Amino acid sequence: MTEITSKYADFEGLREQAVALRREGLSRRQIRDRLHVDNNDLLNRLLEGEPAPEWTKRPNAKDGLRAKARELRLQGLTYDQIQVELGCSKSSISLWVRDLPKPERTRTREEASAIARRGWEATLARREEERQETKRVSAGEIGALSERDLLLVGAALYWAEGAKDKSYSRREKVLFVNSDPGVIKVYLAWLKLLGVAPENLRYRVMIHLTADVEGAEQYWADQVGVSVDEFQKTTIKKHNPKTIRKNVGENYRGCLVVGVLKSAELYRRVEGWWNGIVLGSDGDSGIL
Numbered sequence: 001m002t003e004i005t006s007k008y009a010d011f012e013g014l015r016e017q018a019v020a021l022r023r024e025g026l027s028r029r030q031i032r033d034r035l036h037v038d039n040n041d042l043l044n045r046l047l048e049g050e051p052a053p054e055w056t057k058r059p060n061a062k063d064g065l066r067a068k069a070r071e072l073r074l075q076g077l078t079y080d081q082i083q084v085e086l087g088c089s090k091s092s093i094s095l096w097v098r099d100l101p102k103p104e105r106t107r108t109r110e111e112a113s114a115i116a117r118r119g120w121e122a123t124l125a126r127r128e129e130e131r132q133e134t135k136r137v138s139a140g141e142i143g144a145l146s147e148r149d150l151l152l153v154g155a156a157l158y159w160a161e162g163a164k165d166k167s168y169s170r171r172e173k174v175l176f177v178n179s180d181p182g183v184i185k186v187y188l189a190w191l192k193l194l195g196v197a198p199e200n201l202r203y204r205v206m207i208h209l210t211a212d213v214e215g216a217e218q219y220w221a222d223q224v225g226v227s228v229d230e231f232q233k234t235t236i237k238k239h240n241p242k243t244i245r246k247n248v249g250e251n252y253r254g255c256l257v258v259g260v261l262k263s264a265e266l267y268r269r270v271e272g273w274w275n276g277i278v279l280g281s282d283g284d285s286g287i288l
Contacts, residue, residue, distance in 0.1 A: 065092075072085060076103040083123060084118045087123050089123055150190055154187065174267050177257050178255060191260065203220065206235040207253070212253075213234060235257070
């Protein structure tokens, strides 16, 4: 503190300069660099009470909601009623309108509870809409995959989910297990890109004993476009009664196991591609 005080002994003079620069429209960073003030606490004190220029304020997606919330509050609406109208959280509404006068409360406890419930439902609906919009925008950013794109995606996907060779147990074969039909679709497209013939693929369902085994077999057969008769014998997993399973219900269809015959050489190529991805991620080269 002593060092800071001595360096900025003329506080009032420094504040006068800082305020003048602020009113000229300079940002905090520009003022800091101009006056050589490298202490944030001191900069806060120098600019205390001086609003930031408009150009430094980042656009906020909630600015329109904030203005509407204030308008509704001035009309006499409560937090719960505003939440129903706008689908905002009550914590946000509180921050936006807390300086405005409070309306008189005339509703009963039951009415208040019903309004609060509708408000929460509106908030959940808005959040779900925001989630889905983010997903739609992100999906549009990808577009069609090139062959190189698919090669890299497939190699990374296999290395995350596929069977791998171990030094203590040589298993150089391509074997993939997953429960997501989208993942299976990408994986099969990757195998097709690599020239793996359909007749060299082997399919098998892996599922818990208490599930709909026949339904799962038909579901996966439809997903990969082959007859159930072409599937190998399903692997039934016994459930440990001491654990609580969450993968239950009509949408649970177990996992699909996809194997490739005579795939030792292909496995080595996959491992090499993965090593190349790892090395390429930091611009290095060579063999792991």
